[in-house]
Amino acid sequence: MSDENYLNHPSFGLLFRICLVDANRELFTTLYAQRLFFVVTTGENGLEFEPVSRADARIMVENRVRLLRRLGPPQDYDQLLTIYKQTFQ
Template structure:
């Protein structure tokens, strides 16, 4: 199953979806350098982009990892953990 998702931002170029954080909220990073991070929110008015620091993105993803581990979804946890290691270590 291919779960990769991309978004072409008019200013920052191609963004890569790292993970879903909450309902209708996802964490993206720039595709090539993975130095800029964005939280993308979707609502009735469309999409909004919030630029976050690397440390904030890491903390958000760590929180998501804890949520998934507590829920018992081990397959999803392993996928997220691999993405976390590839992105932040």
């Protein structure tokens, strides 16, 4: 079973989900180039796309990695760490 999630952005095409940011917010990147990052918020009016810089996206993922290392299941931590390395290193 795959935990990969994709979303279609109206202008930039297919986005790949990197991680959950908080309750209704997730971090996505463009599927192929992985150069554009968006925080996608789920709300009453549907989805909202907020572009974020690569540096801000990296900080969000690093914070999530730290949280999962302390509190999350080991497999979630390992999976996000792999995505982090593929995306930012």
